[in-house]
Amino acid sequence: QQQVKQSPQSLIVQKGGISIINCAYENTAFDYFPWYQQFPGKGPALLIAIRPDVSEKKEGRFTISFNKSAKQFSLHIMDSQPGDSATYFCAARGYGGATNKLIFGTGTLLAVQP
């Protein structure tokens, strides 16, 4: 069963606007929350990631906001561009152990209109 719930399933944003994708998790033992970007016909690629001891992380136009008490995290894309059109996946990693196993959300298809 899905332990990371992602919304919306699809999103249309005008060029220059802000794209916001939300994820919620149930397992409090997650300790790492990455976001992946996938273009058609390609494999997902790591975009940005955050640890739960930080409330926000920014890299260029991409920002992760993290709310530990609400068990939610979101991706904000500022000044969205047509080149940002892709599928975005949030993910979470279980705490501890020798593995790096990630649980992924169901994905959000973003279309940025020129």
Place this chain on the structure above:
Amino acid sequence: NAGVTQTPKFQVLKTGQSMTLQCAQDMNHEYMSWYRQDPGMGLRLIHYSVGAGITDQGEVPNGYNVSRSTTEDFPLRLLSAAPSQTSVYFCASSYSNGPYGYTFGSGTRLTVV
């Protein structure tokens, strides 16, 4: 530096046939995994490995086998293909004892008729 290489890129199988999806990485990553991607379902973990000789099941392992005889290679075997296994399959690798980001292959699109 090739990263993660998956072969083949496309495959059509008949129900009941078997095949092996190949995955190789040249980054000396200990951790390797297989995911399937289906519309509306996201990426679901099939099997993973934390090193040569060590494998474990993920969320949807039924109908698939894996082995890890070397650090570089992690093949996925479909024992008797079923239409429900029509999907896009991705192999990913990373260092263990993370957290570390995954490097994904470019995928294998499999159709079972």
